[in-house]
Amino acid sequence: MKIQLSLEEKAAQVLNSFRFGKTEISDYCIRKVRAYRENGLISTAKHFPGQGDSRMNSHYELERIKIIRLKERYGLFKPLRTPSFSRREHRELAETIARKAVKITRNTAGHLPLSCAPEKPVLLIAPERNAKLDIGVHMSEKKAKPYIENHCRRVVEKTIPLTIGAELGGELKRMAENHSAVIFDASFRLPSGQSAILTEEQIDLLKHLQKTNGRVVVLALNPFIISQIPFVNAVVATNGRNEFVLRAAAEKIFCGEK
Numbered sequence: 001m002k003i004q005l006s007l008e009e010k011a012a013q014v015l016n017s018f019r020f021g022k023t024e025i026s027d028y029c030i031r032k033v034r035a036y037r038e039n040g041l042i043s044t045a046k047h048f049p050g051q052g053d054s055r056m057n058s059h060y061e062l063e064r065i066k067i068i069r070l071k072e073r074y075g076l077f078k079p080l081r082t083p084s085f086s087r088r089e090h091r092e093l094a095e096t097i098a099r100k101a102v103k104i105t106r107n108t109a110g111h112l113p114l115s116c117a118p119e120k121p122v123l124l125i126a127p128e129r130n131a132k133l134d135i136g137v138h139m140s141e142k143k144a145k146p147y148i149e150n151h152c153r154r155v156v157e158k159t160i161p162l163t164i165g166a167e168l169g170g171e172l173k174r175m176a177e178n179h180s181a182v183i184f185d186a187s188f189r190l191p192s193g194q195s196a197i198l199t200e201e202q203i204d205l206l207k208h209l210q211k212t213n214g215r216v217v218v219l220a221l222n223p224f225i226i227s228q229i230p231f232v233n234a235v236v237a238t239n240g241r242n243e244f245v246l247r248a249a250a251e252k253i254f255c256g257e258k
Contacts, residue, residue: 098244102236104252105226109233111215113256114152117180121154123213125172126185128159141241144185144219144249151254162188164201172205176213183253184209187221187241195222203228217253 029045036043104112116122124145145157158175160168176182184206188196198206210216210231217234220226226235238249251258 094244095248098240098242098248099251099258101239102245102248102252104235104257105220105223105237106233106235109214111181111217111234112236112253114181114215114217114234114253116152116154116254118154120178120180121156122148122152123175123179123182124148124155124157124185125182126157126159127188128161141187142243142246144183144187144246147243147246147250148183148253150247151250162190162196163199164205169201169205169208173208173212176209179213181215181217182209182213183217183219185219186225187219187238197222198225198228206232219249 033043114122126144129143145155149155156175156179158172160172164172186198186202188198188202190196206216206218206229210233215234216232217236218225218229218232220235220237221239221241223237223239226237229235236249236252238245
């Protein structure tokens with residue numbers, strides 16, 4: 001639950017409808033928490049001190065506001081220690097959770113489970129790594145290729161930026177023609193670190209890939225993108241990027257739901 005205390009009208013323009021005014025915040029938050037609780041939801045407060053100091057949209061621009069300075073002071077941008085899953089029962093629990101969380105949300109043409117054609121490799125289109133986002137919780141995020149290669153040895157990976165130009169788009173369309181299938185890893189992140197919905201360029205590219213190849217599978221980190229691509233026949237919702245999630249996603253693509 002976002003708690004936003006807007007200090008100035010400029011700041012209010014970049015905040016959403018969850019923002020509360022200075023005199024309303026306590027009453028509104030108490031009522032909201034109570035409503036969540038009555039409906040079986042657990043809530044937690046966030047964003048304090050928050051974006052009320054900001055004069056820009058932090059989804060696309062970064063500003064050294066109060067919260068950023070405090071996080072730097074307390075070392076919250078330092079890499080987290082990688083969680084230890086040395087105990088077998090811990091790994092088994094993580095794998096069980098991932099298998100239940102990762103879902104095939106669309107398979108209208110019956111392409112899944114995907115079969116690997118020996119004469120043609122699978123094309124994996126994945127986001128470029130943004131080193132600036134390798135902080136905090138994002139440190140545990142992994143690349144999808146090694147987990148896909150556990151099921152299909154012939155995988156060609158092409159990484160792309162958040163913004164796709166005409167030249168790169170044309171190259172990807174040509175590549176799709178010479179591959180047995182296309183896996184589009186849609187785990188793009190905004191400069192703020194939040195998972196992104198698809199841009200118009202990315203949606204247009206997917207339309208062309210679907211038309212050119214026909215066997216397109218989208219890995220959806222952000223579940224909101226599923227409604228953006230009704231023309232894609234196969235979608236797997238991942239809801240994460242750690243090793244257990246990506247292993248489960250690869251299993252869903254090549255082995256189907258078990």
